[in-house]
Amino acid sequence: MNKEEQMLQKRLIELSELSYRRDIVTFSDFLNLNELNILHTIPRDMLSSRYETFGGYEPAERQMAAFLPDALYYEYRYPISVIRITPANRKFAEDLTHRDFLGGILHLGIERSCLGDLLVDDSACHVFVTEAMADFICENLTRIRHTVVRAGKIDGASFSYTPKLETIRGTVASVRLDSVLSVAFPMSRSRLTGLIEGGKVFVNGKLITSNGYRLKEGDIISVRGMGKLAYQGVLSETKKGRQFVQVGKYI
Template sequence: MQKNSQEKDEKLLEKRFAELSRTAFQRDIITYTDFLNLNEQNILHTLPKDTLYTRVVSFGGYELAERQMAAFIPDALYLRWGKSSDPLDYTEYPFSAVRIAPLNRKFAEELTHRDYLGAILNLGIERCKTGDILTDREGAVVFLHRDMAGLVMDELTRVRHTSVKAELLSAGLIDYSPEYEEVRGTVASVRLDTLLALGFSSSRSRLTGLIEGGKVYVNGRLITSNGYQPEEGDVISVRGMGKFRYQETGGKTRKNRISVVLRRYV
């Protein structure tokens, strides 16, 4: 029953993508989705080529954003700026960045991603209207659908027991570089399961189940094959566990194992 419901939801989403692409093509305008999670992005990027009428570019406010909006761009507009242009040069994604900070840092709690998300959703905002939430010592930066930003700034006054204020940030001020720790090790071969085992310090047998269970993504695309071979620079995400970048491959050891370097985001 649950599988049938999931398949129905995926078909509706595919239909919605096709409608947005058709509208962009027919009206010669750029159309946008709401924020898409990794699974929804995978559905979009694995659609048959003849399903869409336009180009698709995704962005979530900063490099490596997990939740992203997709922009459907007609060829005439896409070619006007050139294939190599930064998407921000020609698409104004309808989202804003809002900084949420305690009114008094001295008496503030240690707030987590879940705390900020819960406070926002309690305002009646749907999850699809919110992008990534970046927490730091000063508070958090939240990416929100433009229509929701004003609501958050007006209504969000408390996160858990901490009084907060929310202010709009200029898009030009978002220069976020996620913190990471470098992981070095050796693998018998560069496969998805061996990199996961190294990246998360776990056994291959446990992580094999995550791959086959549809919880592992490479550059936003769902991968269900343990033997999939990532390339240098690929970002590998595991739902519920985190993500890392396959940074580089080194030489071979005396035991004929391959040296690799990963960057695990913290």
């Protein structure tokens, strides 16, 4: 663990202690996959309170941690706002990508930790942000590349998102992590091994470095730089004992 990761771990432990000591809910900023893994691997005896994570919608990759006092007797809400960004005039709009929207927001001087996931479709970008930065972004984000845009907050409670998945099926000897990855990412076994052992693969937000890790139906697999998968289970077994599996590849 490098110095920056040690500082994050210390900060998370402090938030947990503050929650316990003051009997309040405390929140982290948005955490990426590696940072979430640091949280998940903190020894339980170093955390004074339990925690939950959420990113504004169910399959979010970047998430906040909420540290909860033992005697929590009231409902709490994550300090997350949802902003919808649309071109001011579709006729003159460029085809903007995730990278374009992210770059435009960061250009305002926003820290990446204040931003959750960005969901881009043909007509708009929805971005999850800390409540403290929402108004600033809405007031100051007027252009992405050469496209004039409008940004405004929407009701996060009514926001719904259904990810688009490409269904991929294939046969594997077993539901090991490396085998299932080979169904979605056709590449050499050595390259897949390199990704896993090199700390690029996360299952349900936890770093997995073992090729033989056995997946369970419903597991979400994130491969940094390559995309995200939903392991959807075994469909059948062949006469030779191989398993016919299905995964959904996020597109």
